[in-house]
Amino acid sequence: MKPILLYWLLFVAYQNSYAQNLLANGGFEEENICTEYKENCAPEAWIATSLYANYYFDASRERAVKAHEGTHYVGLTAGNLVKKGERNFVRARLLCGLQAGHQYKLVMWLFAPENILDSIGVYFSEQDFLIEKRSFKLIDPQLWSWDGKSTGSGGLWKKVELLYTADGTEGYISIGNFKRNDYSGIRITEYRNDYYFFLDEVSLTPVDPKEKLCFQVDSVKAEIYTENERHGYLVRKVYQNRKSPPPVRPLPKTTQRRNQQHIDTLIIPDIFFATASYQLSPVSFHVLDSFTSRLSLPAIDSMVVEGHTDSIGKLAYNEALSLNRAISVKDYLSNKVQGLQEKTTTRGFAYLRPVATNKTPAGRKMNRRVEIFVYRRE
Secondary structure (H helix, E strand, O other): OOOOOOEEEEEEOOOOOOOOOOOOOOOOOOEEOOOOOOOOOEEOOEEEOOOOOOOEEEOOOOOOOOOOOOOEEEEEEEEEOOOOOOOOOEEEEOOOEOOOOOEEEEEEEEEOOOOOHHHEEEEEEOOOHHHOOOOHHHOOOOEEHHHOEEEEOOOOOEEEEEEEEOOOOOOEEEEEEOOOOOOOOOOOOOEOOEEEEEEEEEEEEEOOOOEEOOOOHHHHHHHHOOOOOOHHHHHHHHHHHHHOOOOOOOOOEOEEOOOOEEEEEEEEEHHHEOOOOOOEOHHHHHHHHHHHOOOOHHHEEEEEEEEEOOOOOOHHHHHHHHHHHHHHHHHHHHHHOOOOHHHEEEEEOOOOOOOOOOOOHHHHHHHOEEEEEEEEEO
């Protein structure tokens, strides 16, 4: 009998993984796979108000400027030579709520072929900016690029540093050209009649070094990354939310502490389940029991269980299978640790997040897995 391949990792994530950045995917390197076209046409966590994929750039594949860092960046419509008042803004949900009266440093890198970077605004809002009904001309962003310290990077990109004092209601950040009047004398356009400015490496961090991210940061990020609607699906979702706005969901606040957050990670391979089923195999019981023996509920912030499949079969089938496998694991662990059920989130990603190629049997075997992330305080 071949040995069971099991990955079990323990690592410190709180200080290093996020470096206190309150924005997920601020460098835009993590690509979203939309549910409509199954394409990586947008960044994770960031959605533009155009609701289409005209704002995500990959310098390694396109004839575009070099990114400030990595290969990806965002390009936003600052105006149009024909249609007055044309704009495109990009928004992201914060990973944690901000403390009222506390200060936060915003850093972003900007570039534009024309001299149009004086009126880039940053708007913090409680509700999702995608469902904002007001014209941008009626909105006053709290921060403007002209107030920031702008320095060159030895290239085209300019670094802008801004200081923001929170009121405690912030849930989203939106960035774009809030200039009420269009620019004049523009000669270069990037898309049809639109002229753009480009954005990369955005970070929002507490000024107070003792202020840390909320313990729920990983589960909030996981929820943000499940927003996979783009294109037509996104248009319909935004239309419905504008008609009937969802209730505002407050974020867990940042906190003052010296404790670190650790993550216990367990990857369960496909052989721990009955073939093409979400029923756990008896061979998995010992490993899961051993895992639960390491759990101490008072120190557990949350647990996320994610199911994954290979690319064989239809998406709907694999979504159901991956989710049901995640639920089976959650139920087993929750029966062993009282109170864990309420702290656990399950996700089913089907074959949309492979860790290996689906073109070989060995790669498909690696992709068929359930991943458990237990976030705990120390």
